[in-house]
Amino acid sequence: MIFRGLFAATSAIALMAACTANDTTPDGPYDGVEQSLDQSAAGQTQETSPPAATPDEMAETESWDAFMAEFLDAYFELNPTFAISQGKHEFDGQLPDWSPAGLQEQVDLREDMIARAEAIDPDGLSEADAFERQYFINTMKGELFWLVEADQPHLNPSFYLGPLGPSVYVARPYADAETRMKAFIEYAKNVPAAAEQVKANLKVPMPATYVKLGTAGFNGLADHYEGGAKDTFAEVEDEALQAEYDAVVEEAAAAMRSVADYIESEPGTDDGYALGAEKFSNMIRLTEGVDISLEELEAIGRADLKANQNALAEACSVFAPGADMVDCMAKMAANKPEEGPVQEARDSLPALKQFLIEKDLVSIPGTEEALVEESPPYRRQNSAYISIPGPYEEGMPSVYYISPPDPTWDEATRAEYIPGKMDLLGTTIHEVWPGHFLNFLHANRSDSVFGQMFVGYAFAEGWAHYTEEMMIDAGLHDGDPETKIGQLSNALLRNCRYLSTIGLHTQGWSVDDSYELFRKECYIDKGNATQQAARGTYDPAYLNYTMGKLMIRKLRNDWVAANYPDAEGTEGWKAFHDEFLSYGGPNIPQVRQAMMDEEEAHAVFGE
Numbered sequence: 335m336i337f338r339g340l341f342a343a344t345s346a347i348a349l350m351a352a353c354t355a356n357d358t359t360p361d362g363p364y365d366g367v368e369q370s371l372d373q374s375a376a377g378q379t380q381e382t383s384p385p386a387a388t389p390d391e392m393a394e395t396e397s398w399d400a401f402m403a404e405f406l407d408a409y410f411e412l413n414p415t416f417a418i419s420q421g422k423h424e425f426d427g428q429l430p431d432w433s434p435a436g437l438q439e440q441v442d443l444r445e446d447m448i449a450r451a452e453a454i455d456p457d458g459l460s461e462a463d464a465f466e467r468q469y470f471i472n473t474m475k476g477e478l479f480w481l482v483e484a485d486q487p488h489l490n491p492s493f494y495l496g497p498l499g500p501s502v503y504v505a506r507p508y509a510d511a512e513t514r515m516k517a518f519i520e521y522a523k524n525v526p527a528a529a530e531q532v533k534a535n536l537k538v539p540m541p542a543t544y545v546k547l548g549t550a551g552f553n554g555l556a557d558h559y560e561g562g563a564k565d566t567f568a569e570v571e572d573e574a575l576q577a578e579y580d581a582v583v584e585e586a587a588a589a590m591r592s593v594a595d596y597i598e599s600e601p602g603t604d605d606g607y608a609l610g611a612e613k614f615s616n617m618i619r620l621t622e623g624v625d626i627s628l629e630e631l632e633a634i635g636r637a638d639l640k641a642n643q644n645a646l647a648e649a650c651s652v653f654a655p656g657a658d659m660v661d662c663m664a665k666m667a668a669n670k671p672e673e674g675p676v677q678e679a680r681d682s683l684p685a686l687k688q689f690l691i692e693k694d695l696v697s698i699p700g701t702e703e704a705l706v707e708e709s710p711p712y713r714r715q716n717s718a719y720i721s722i723p724g725p726y727e728e729g730m731p732s733v734y735y736i737s738p739p740d741p742t743w744d745e746a747t748r749a750e751y752i753p754g755k756m757d758l759l760g761t762t763i764h765e766v767w768p769g770h771f772l773n774f775l776h777a778n779r780s781d782s783v784f785g786q787m788f789v790g791y792a793f794a795e796g797w798a799h800y801t802e803e804m805m806i807d808a809g810l811h812d813g814d815p816e817t818k819i820g821q822l823s824n825a826l827l828r829n830c831r832y833l834s835t836i837g838l839h840t841q842g843w844s845v846d847d848s849y850e851l852f853r854k855e856c857y858i859d860k861g862n863a864t865q866q867a868a869r870g871t872y873d874p875a876y877l878n879y880t881m882g883k884l885m886i887r888k889l890r891n892d893w894v895a896a897n898y899p900d901a902e903g904t905e906g907w908k909a910f911h912d913e914f915l916s917y918g919g920p921n922i923p924q925v926r927q928a929m930m931d932e933e934e935a936h937a938v939f940g941e
Contacts, residue, residue, distance in 0.1 A: 398454065398459055398463040398466070398467065399463075401450065401451065401454070402466070402470075402783060402784060405447050405470075406783070408443055408447075409443070410422055410425065412430075412436075412439060412440060412443055413430060413440075414428035414429065414430065415428070415429060415430060415496075415497035416497075418502055419502060419724055420724030420725060420726050420727075420787055421508070421723060421724045421725065421726025421727035421728075421730075422724075422726055423508060423509070423517075426503075426517035426520065426521070427517050427518075427519075427520025427521045427523075427524065428520075428521075428524065429497065429498070429521065429524040429525070429527075429528045430497055430528075431531075432487065432494070432528065432531035432532060432535060433531055433534075436531075437481070437487055437535075440481060441478065441481055441482060444474045444477055444478050444481075445478070447470075447474060448471055448474050448475065448478075451467055451470055451471050451474075452471060454467060456468070462781060462782070465782075465917075465920075465924075465928060466782045466784050466785070468920075468924060468935075469782070469784060469785065469788075469917075469918070469920040469924060470784055472623060472920065472921055472924060473784075473788050473790065473920075475620050476620050476621035476622075476790070476921075478620075479616060479617060479620040479621055480621075483613055483616060484609065484613060484617070487535050488535050488536065488537055489536070489537065489540070489544075490544065490872055491536065491540075491544055491547055491548035491551060491552075491597060491872070492547060492551075492872050492873070494528075494532050495547075495548075495551040495552070495555075495713075498525070498528065498552075498555060498590075499555070499713065500518060500521055500522075500555075500558070500559070500563060501710065501713075501721060503515075503517050503518040503521065503563075504518070504558075504562065504563045504566045504710075505566075505707075505721065505733055506721075506723060506727075506730050506731075507730070507731075508723075508727060508730055511566070511567055511569050511570050512570050512572065512575065514567070515567040515570050515575060515579060516575070518563065518567070518579070519575075519578060519579055519582050522559065522579075522582045522583050522585075522586040523582055523586075525585075525586035525589050525590065526585055526586065526588075526589040528589075529589035529590060529592060529593050530589075532593050533592070533593055533596045536548075536596070536597065538596065538597065538599060538600045539600035539601060539602060539603050539606075540597065540602060540603065540606065541602060541603050541604075541605065541606045541607040541871055541872075542601075542602030542603060542604060542845075543602070543607065543845060543868040543871040543872060544597070544602065544607070544871070544872055545597055545598050545602035546602070546868065547868070547872055548593070548594060548597040548598075549594040549597055549598050550714075551594075551713075552590045552591065552593040552594040552597070553590070553591060553594045554710070554711040554713070554714070555587075555590045556586075556587035556588075556590040556591045556594075557587075557711050558710050558711055559583045559586055559587045559590070560583060560587055561711075562710055562711070563583075564579070564580075564583070567579065604844065604845075605844075607838065607839075607871035607872065608838060608839045608840070608842070609839040609840075609874055610839065610840065611628060611839075611840040613839075614628070614835075614836070614839045614840050614874065615627075615628060617874060617875060618631070618875075618877075618881075621790070621791065621792075621875065621921070622790065622791070622792045622875075622878065622881070622882075622921045622922070622923075622937075623921035623922070623923035623924060623935055623936075623937065624881065624921075624923065624937040625936070625937070626937060628836065628840055631836065631881075632833065632836050634881075634884065634939050635829065635832040635833050635836070635877070635880060635881075636833065638829055638832075638880060638884060639826070639829040639830070639832075639833065639855065639856075642822055642825045642826050642829060643659070643826070643855075645818070645822055646659060646662070646663075646819065646822045646826070647659065649662075649815045649818040649819050649822065650662035650815075650819065652815040653665065653666070653815035653816055653819055659857050660857050662819065663819065663823060663857040666754045666756055666757065666816055666819045666820060666823065667750070667753065667754040667757060667823075667859070668754065669754045669755050669756070669816070670752055670753075670754060670755070671752070671753075671755055671758060674752075675736050675752060675753060675758050676706055676707065676708055676736050678755060678758055679706045679734065679736060679758060679761075679762045680706045682758075682759055682762050683703070683704065683706070683762065683766055683767060686762065686763060686766070686767035686768075686805075687767045689805070689808075689810055690767060690768055693808050693809065693904065694908055695768065695804070695808055695904065695907055695908055695911065696768055696772065696907075696908055696911040696912060696915070697776075697908070697911075697912050698772065698775065699775050699776060699779050700775055700779075702731070702732065702771075702775060703731075704720065704731070704732045704733065704734050704765075704766045704771045705731050705732070705733045705734065706733070706734045706735075706736065707733050707734070707735055707736075708735065708736060708737070708738060709735035709736060709737040709738075710735075713735070713737075714737040714738070714740070716737065716865070716869070717736070717737050717751075717753070717761070717862065717865070718734070718735065718736050718737065718761050718764075718765055719734075719735055719765070720732055720733065720734045720735065720765040720766065720770050720771060721733050721735065722770065722771065722774045724778070724786075724787060725777075725778045725786040725787065732771055732774070734762070734765045734766055734771070736761075739751040739752065739861060740861065740865075743861055747859075747860050747861045748861070750859040750860065750861060751859060751861035751862065754820065754823075755820070756816050756817050756819065756820025756821075756823075757820045757823045757824065758820075759817065759820055760802045760820050760821045760823070760824040761824065763801055763802050763805055764798040764799060764801065764802055764824065765798070768801045768804075768805070768911075769797065769798035769799075769801045769802075770794060770797075770798045772915075773789070773794060773797050773798065773915060773919075774789070776912075776915035776916065777789050777915070777918050777919055780916060780917070780918040781916075782917070782918045784918065785917060785918015785919060785920070786918060788918070788919065789918060789919025790919045790920060790921055791875055791878045791882075792878040792881055792882035792885070792921065792922055793882060793919040793920065793921065793922060793925075794882075794919055795878050795879045795882055796878060796879065796881065796882015796883045796884075796885060796886050796922065797882065797886060797914075797915075798879075799824070799825075799828055799879045799880065799882065799883040800882070800883040800886045800887055802821050802824055802825065803821060803825065803883070803887075804907075805821075806818055806821050807904075808904050808907075823857070825880075826855075826856035826857065826858075827852075827856055827858060827862070827866065828879040828880045828883070829855075829856060829880055830851050830852045830855060830856040830858065830866070831866060831869075831870065831876045831877060831879060831880070832876075832877040832879070832880040832881065833851060833855075834848040834851055834852070834866070834867065834870045835870045835873075835874050835875070835876055835877045836877065837851070838870045838871055838874070839870075839874050845867050845868060845870075845871065846867075848866075848867035848870055849863050849864060849867040851867075852866055852867060882922060884939045884940075885922040885923070885926070885937060885938065885939060886914070886922060887941075888938050888939055888940050888941070889910075889914070889922070889925070889926050889929065889930070889938070890907070890910050890914075891941065892930060892938070893906075893910050893913075893929055893930065894906040894907065894910055896930070897909070897910075913929060914929070921935075922937070923935040923936050923937045923938075926938060
């Protein structure tokens with residue numbers, strides 16, 4: 335998983351994320367726009383005021399570069415946490431305005447800019463600008479789905495947890511500790527007002543899984559303010575600044591705990607999370623460009639689950655002859671990292687990078703390397719993720735975070751949660767080499783300014799998941815069955831996410847039904863199964879891992895066949911990977927249309 339501003343702009347958890355990456359989402363302050371417009375018209379009567387230009391009239395003189403510059407300026411103003419995550423530190427300390435007026439301003443901006451972009455004739459643009467125009471329209475329509483149709487601001491705590499996360503000040507050394515501490519103080523001063531808006535917006539009672547997410551997240555933020563964040567600024571010698579930090583953080587922590595208290599003020603419900611079939615179909619169509627029936631969507635997922643189960647059986651016949659799937663997976667999982675998963679992941683990165691270079695699988699732009707750390711308490715809803723600086727940052731590290739087990743679990747469940755070495759290797763491939771980290775090395779250098787910042791859910795997670803399988807197919811560890819089982823354990827996890835969200839949101843499944851799927855069909859341990867079943871309720875788009883992977887794999891096979899008709903093995907893969915990553919992160923059907931020179935954008939699955 336990746337947190338970076340809008341990577342996830344097209345996912346539910348991303349509007350906690352909107353995407354991606356940094357730990358922010360696309361929400362922003364209502365900055366008195368209506369009032370300032372009224373003031374600028376002072377002295378003019380209604381009759382003499384010039385009429386507003388229509389989108390068609392604007393399009394006659396509007397250049398694409400000017401449009402994009404205007405959009406980004408407006409978007410950054412409304413979404414300061416997104417701007418900060420991209421490296422725009424003039425917005426440091428600011429939080430979004432989540433008042434009713436502020437939320438409406440978010441909707442209005444997107445609707446207005448979509449109308450203006452649609453009014454610009456793509457035939458009058460360069461090929462690159464015409465592509466970026468459609469990329470922009472698709473992305474903004476996806477964001478509107480989460481804001482309006484899914485109504486995330488009023489229903490889902492994850493909408494707020496991302497932008498409220500302060501890790502940009504704590505974990506990213508973009509300035510000296512004192513400068514970042516002052517920015518953190520300004521941020522903390524804004525937390526109490528934001529907390530009141532959150533409480534005013536979120537409706538209770540809410541689903542029990544949301545209650546757990548919200549209480550853990552908001553209480554975790556409070557604990558982080560007083561613990562890990564404070565420790566980060568311990569080197570600052572200014573006693574007055576330290577005293578101010580303590581006073582401000584005390585209020586901010588109390589405000590975050592008040593949100594947690596509000597969320598659990600009424601008992602959580604067993605239902606209330608389902609989008610329903612119509613909204614779910616709209617979700618995959620508007621956010622990812624996938625316009626197929628739910629029946630076809632489910633059939634695709636079940637076929638991939640079956641293929642991975644068959645591949646697991648074959649690998650297990652060598653690795654653990656005579657054992658059933660559960661015992662085979664348990665044998666792989668029992669090979670735990672001796673020095674813990676964080677150190678194991680650190681140690682594995684150089685060899686993975688070297689494999690990419692030796693096999694010449696994809697270009698590696700730049701010299702950046704990722705760090706590996708334990709995740710902070712407020713962000714442990716998933717076992718691993720990576721936070722990646724935006725394109726406006728210079729020389730800042732990306733950090734791959736790995737979560738420890740939930741301390742409330744029993745000892746056996748906590749021990750089982752620690753991944754086996756080869757399971758962890760698959761996660762490290764996914765997060766760093768050649769997954770998310772490499773994806774964003776390319777995205778940050780994209781010719782598209784929009785593509786540098788707005789990387790979609792299925793593109794990012796589909797690519798990262800695709801690379802797990804691709805590395806094995808390219809010969810990583812020379813066909814070692816334990817390595818293959820580790821890769822398949824991750825593939826099966828994503829298969830069950832895919833089928834779980836369809837069940838939870840369109841077929842009346844309970845969280846227990848989802849839990850049983852993870853346990854029985856994908857052989858997932860109790861802790862992860864509990865975590866993943868819950869996640870499906872508040873992140874309905876987490877089918878994007880498998881859905882994206884399948885579309886990318888099909889596109890690779892078709893593109894290589896068209897461009898390297900006599901290719902053997904991995905021939906043509908580097909050229910494909912480099913071109914695919916050059917687009918930034920649009921929905922995959924749009925990339926397919928461009929790479930295959932097709933008349934229309936459409937989703938294609940298969941081998």
